[in-house]
Amino acid sequence: MTNYKWARNDMTTILRLKKPQQDDRVHEDLEHLELVGGLQFVAQCTRPDISHAVSIVSSFCSNPGFAHWTAAKRILRYLKGTKHEKLTYRRNEDTDFYGYSDADWGNDPDTRRSVSGYVFLQNGGAVSWNSKRQSTVALSTTEAEYMALSTATQEAMWWKGFLFELHGTNQALMLKCDNKSAINLAEREVGYSARSKHIDIRHHYIREQVEQKLIKLEHVPSDLQAADILTKSIPGPKQNKDRKKLGIL
Structure with missing residues (x-):
């Protein structure tokens, strides 16, 4: 690969990989x-x-x-x-620990399962991240985002315990999402309905953490969503911008 031309993004946006013949x-x-x-x-x-x-x-x-x-x-x-770029942490940057959660609905062409992605940042750089296909098919964007929030919450609770051991702080961790419907479902601002009652019980774990004020959810505009790069293939210029959101400079 020494003489190969470098690419602007890690995967072309028009490619949908399927099982080979x-x-x-x-x-x-x-x-x-x-x-x-x-x-x-x-x-x-x-x-x-x-x-x-x-x-x-x-x-x-x-x-x-x-x-x-x-x-x-x-x-x-x-x-x-991008071999000269790397994760960078800055002393004078925001020292608060917070995360982003995102999902891409029906991303997989073979199974139609969605992709969950989350990232947690501190001092301007990512310290924990994940991109994974969801275990079940989501019937709506709200459900896919809600399932992604549940996965991110489980990671957030581990970090909350770790930060308590380090600093003795027990503040609610901020988790940002760009889907208001998923946030409302987690905060019980909308009740159970025919569209939400089928969601697996384990995904409602997030509700318990929100009610106990261990996790605080916040809506963030899609253009400020740092986890977007973890859920889908994006064009080169946007990938350059989103890469910096993760602290890769």
């Missing part, structure tokens, strides 16, 4: 697995901006096609163009 199978399985394994290490340790793309190519490791092989190499090309 029998004649589209990659024969270099070992090489593909080694590449994806290396990308997973980078995504989990230092580069949250590639988490979504790596999550997608990882889901096809047992049955990769040439499109998946090309997508994995594109991530390398993107890293080549």
Whole structure:
């Protein structure tokens, strides 16, 4: 890949990876697995901006096609163009610990499951992040966002305990979301209805934490949503902007 041209984003916005046909199978399985394994290490340790793309190519490791092989190499090309950028934490930046939660409804073309993404920041940089396909199909954008909020809340509660051990503070953690309907559902501002009563009980975990004032939800405009890059493929200029929101400079 030394002489390859670098890419502006980690995955083209028009690409929707699907299960390969029998004649589209990659024969270099070992090489593909080694590449994806290396990308997973980078995504989990230092580069949250590639988490979504790596999550997608990882889901096809047992049955990769040439499109998946090309997508994995594109991530390398993107890293080549941004290899001098890194997670940066600044002493004078906001020292509050807070998070963003987002979801992309029906993202997966094979299963129509949505993708959840969250990121927690402190001192101008990301300290915890995740991009993962949801375990069940969401019937609406509100449900997908609500399920993503539940996942982010579980992570937030772990960090709340950790921060209490470090500093002895027990303030409610701020969790920001760009979907008002999901926030209203979590805060019980809207009651159960035919559209929400089917949601799995475990996702209502967030309601309990909000009622106990351990988590505080806040609506944020979509253009300020830092977790957007963790849920979908976005154009190069926007990816550059969203990468900086994560503290990658």
